[in-house]
Amino acid sequence: MERQDIINGLVEILRTVRMVDQAKLESVTEETDFIADLNTPSTEMINIVSKIEQKFEVEFDDDDIDDMGSKVKDAVDLILKVKQRS
Amino acid sequence: MKVKGRKVAIVGMGGTFPNCTDIADFNHKLFDNQSLIREWDQALAFGKNLRSSVSGFITEAEAGLEMVPSAIYEKLPEIYIDKLNRVPDKNLATADVGSIWAMINTLDAIKMAGWSKEETESEQTAVIMASGGPGSSILRAGWDLFFHLGSKSRHAGSHLVDRTMSYREVANVSCLIKNKGISESIISACATGLGNIGHAYRLISYGLQDRAITGGVEATSIEAFAGFDGMMILSRGFSPEESSRPFDKDRNGFVCSFGSGIVALEEYEMAKARGAKILAVIDGYFNNSDGDGDMFYPSFDGQKRLWKGLLAETGIKPDVVKVHGTSTPSGDSIELFGVVSTLGESGYHISAPKSQFGHMLGAAGAVELISSILMLENQKVLPCLNSVNLNPELERFQSNPEWTGTMKPMEAYRDLIPQKSFSKEINHITCLNYGFGGTNSSISISKDY
Numbered sequence: 001m002e003r004q005d006i007i008n009g010l011v012e013i014l015r016t017v018r019m020v021d022q023a024k025l026e027s028v029t030e031e032t033d034f035i036a037d038l039n040t041p042s043t044e045m046i047n048i049v050s051k052i053e054q055k056f057e058v059e060f061d062d063d064d065i066d067d068m069g070s071k072v073k074d075a076v077d078l079i080l081k082v083k084q085r086s
Numbered sequence: 087m088k089v090k091g092r093k094v095a096i097v098g099m100g101g102t103f104p105n106c107t108d109i110a111d112f113n114h115k116l117f118d119n120q121s122l123i124r125e126w127d128q129a130l131a132f133g134k135n136l137r138s139s140v141s142g143f144i145t146e147a148e149a150g151l152e153m154v155p156s157a158i159y160e161k162l163p164e165i166y167i168d169k170l171n172r173v174p175d176k177n178l179a180t181a182d183v184g185s186i187w188a189m190i191n192t193l194d195a196i197k198m199a200g201w202s203k204e205e206t207e208s209e210q211t212a213v214i215m216a217s218g219g220p221g222s223s224i225l226r227a228g229w230d231l232f233f234h235l236g237s238k239s240r241h242a243g244s245h246l247v248d249r250t251m252s253y254r255e256v257a258n259v260s261c262l263i264k265n266k267g268i269s270e271s272i273i274s275a276c277a278t279g280l281g282n283i284g285h286a287y288r289l290i291s292y293g294l295q296d297r298a299i300t301g302g303v304e305a306t307s308i309e310a311f312a313g314f315d316g317m318m319i320l321s322r323g324f325s326p327e328e329s330s331r332p333f334d335k336d337r338n339g340f341v342c343s344f345g346s347g348i349v350a351l352e353e354y355e356m357a358k359a360r361g362a363k364i365l366a367v368i369d370g371y372f373n374n375s376d377g378d379g380d381m382f383y384p385s386f387d388g389q390k391r392l393w394k395g396l397l398a399e400t401g402i403k404p405d406v407v408k409v410h411g412t413s414t415p416s417g418d419s420i421e422l423f424g425v426v427s428t429l430g431e432s433g434y435h436i437s438a439p440k441s442q443f444g445h446m447l448g449a450a451g452a453v454e455l456i457s458s459i460l461m462l463e464n465q466k467v468l469p470c471l472n473s474v475n476l477n478p479e480l481e482r483f484q485s486n487p488e489w490t491g492t493m494k495p496m497e498a499y500r501d502l503i504p505q506k507s508f509s510k511e512i513n514h515i516t517c518l519n520y521g522f523g524g525t526n527s528s529i530s531i532s533k534d535y
Contacts, residue, residue: 016157018165018175041176046244047164051157 001083003030006056006076013051019044030073045070058082089293094368095357095534098201098350099456100194102149102187104142104343104443109194113460115442116468117507121327122443123341128308129315136312138320140329142343142444143306151186158241162227177262182221182249184305184346185258191348192259192299199350200362201297209266210296213256214286215303215348216271218278218448218521221250222309255303267295273448275521276410277373278302279347280451284371284527286351291368296356301348302452310447311342321413324472330445331472332411332438333418333496333503340412343444347452349459364534366459369514370399376524384417386491388526389424389518396516396528397428404434404516404530406467408458411438412445419481421518423491426499435510436502437461441471451519451527458515462533465512470503 011028014020021039024032034040034048049065052058056079064082068074099109104122106112115122122142129139146153150170156162165179166186173181173189181189192213196206205211228242228250248254253271260269268289274281279302286300304310314320321329321339330341357364372395376388397403407425411418425436439457446453461468476497483489492498514532 018154018167019179041179043244044179046240050241050243054157 001080003076006079007072009055010052010072010075013048013055014038016051017044017048028072030071030076032072033070034072035070052079056083058086088291092291092293093354094287094290095352095354095362095364096349096366096368096459096531097352097357097362097364098195098197098199099365099459100191100198100348101453101456102144102191102346103453104144104345116439116457116460117464117466119469119471119506120442121330121471123326123329123343125326129311136315137318138315138322138339138342140321140326140341141311142341142345142446144344145306146183149183149187151183156243158237159227159231159235162231162242163224164243173262177258180245180248180261181258182224182254182305184217184221184303185249185255187305187346188215188255188259188303188348189262191301191346192263195299195348195350196263199352201350205297207264207266208297211265212268212286212289212295212298213260213263213265214268214270214272214282214289214298214300215255215259216252216273216278216282216448217255217303217305218273218275219304219307219310220252221254221305222307225250226309259299263299265299274525274527275523276445276447276450277519277521277525277527278448278451279453280455280517280519280527280529281373283349283452283455284373284529287368287371287529290351290353296353298351299348300351301346302449303346304344304447304449306344314342319414328472330413330441332409332413332441332470333422333473333476335475335477337413337415337418340414340440341444343446345443345446345449345453347449347456349452349455366462366531367534369402369530369532370396371529372396372399373525373527375526378524380524381522384420384520385524386420386424388524389421390427392518392526392528393424393428396530400530402514402530402532403429404514405510405512406435406437406461406515408437408439408454408515408517410519411440411470413440419496422496422499427491431499432501434502435467435504436470437468438470439468441469441473451517454519455517455529458517458531461515462512462531466507466509467504467512469506471505473503473505476500476503
């Protein structure tokens, strides 16, 4: 799976989260920060992570989530790492 | 203690009511002697597993809401959308349906009160409200996911706690209006609605706060309905509009209903000084406990002491007594005899709004206070719908040697119990509500002069 495909998938997820600033989803890059750039409440990250697991058919360990950064590239890296691990 | 000369005014109100579009519709239907109780499709879906199928329920669509199901589990609401854009998404994310009603009703009450942003956000503005039950529908789905489907706890989302905790309505309303004063919940079973308003009244009359948003909520919940149905205390065997029948000799239980009532309270002189419309003045509030160790059965002694405490504070004989009047066999008779033993046999009337919309549990006291404010505004008494026949025989407990109340049957008090709404001069109304565990609450309100 290409990194851009994952980013596109992440944007699809973010479009379903009403607290995310939808106008900013047009210009999401790997450097986009979920919290600082998209105004995502930190509590919503838990829900976003669950949606990522479902969409990309991966299961994160608790440590994976605890250690994940808040940028889009952190999520992409984690998805690829977990896919490789499994 | 009360600060001498400090009075409390009701200056705003808002509500979510069964089968009503808004408070104006609620007002019209009540004084038009209509019932707001309907056959409930959610209850009917359980067939013979539920005894009762009538309720004063409110659907999400009727309240202008749409549930977005969780992508993980379709029975778990991820969020509700406010189709009328009254509440921001950020606040909707942390709210169950009851908390959303409370937020919408709060905005309506503040608008009616005419409070400025500064007044609303002040350290002198309190938020005091609660519901009788937990956020059952969301808990049920969240627990299904974890306990039965073996999912991770985080799959229930990050809002299982804030959408279901006892404090959820206050938490959500306070975050919405950004008040800086006292925010807390009083939980007292079916006296919760009035208990919160009474507590808020005390905060203002004791000089601790100048304003309060307060009331009671009970979101539509088949889970709550099933709990009471299992106790076999819900009305059955009547058409929906005839199923709530306080004082009628054929009554066989209450109608489990849902709704929300929020009022805005303000220190009287402050409200007057800014030219606010005073909907009513609170004369006093008193609450107590039965103290007889009985969880369910009403206490004649407890209710007499309730009256004594209220009258000691206000000294006001009401023109109308808005009773708890649930339509349960023992509750209505004990309450009627408590009223007549205190106020005598004439000079006032009894109103039982549950006859029109059922028992809204934790919201009951608040919605019924709003009904009483409407009685003051309309100068009309709301009826005890379906109180067609009153028992001409003595109640069984009246032959108990320890009984100290009247030795007349309920039928002797027919003149106090109207079956239709009617006009009369109303200056003072007393409201009564009780709850499981023997908790009793009373409040006296008057027309402003």
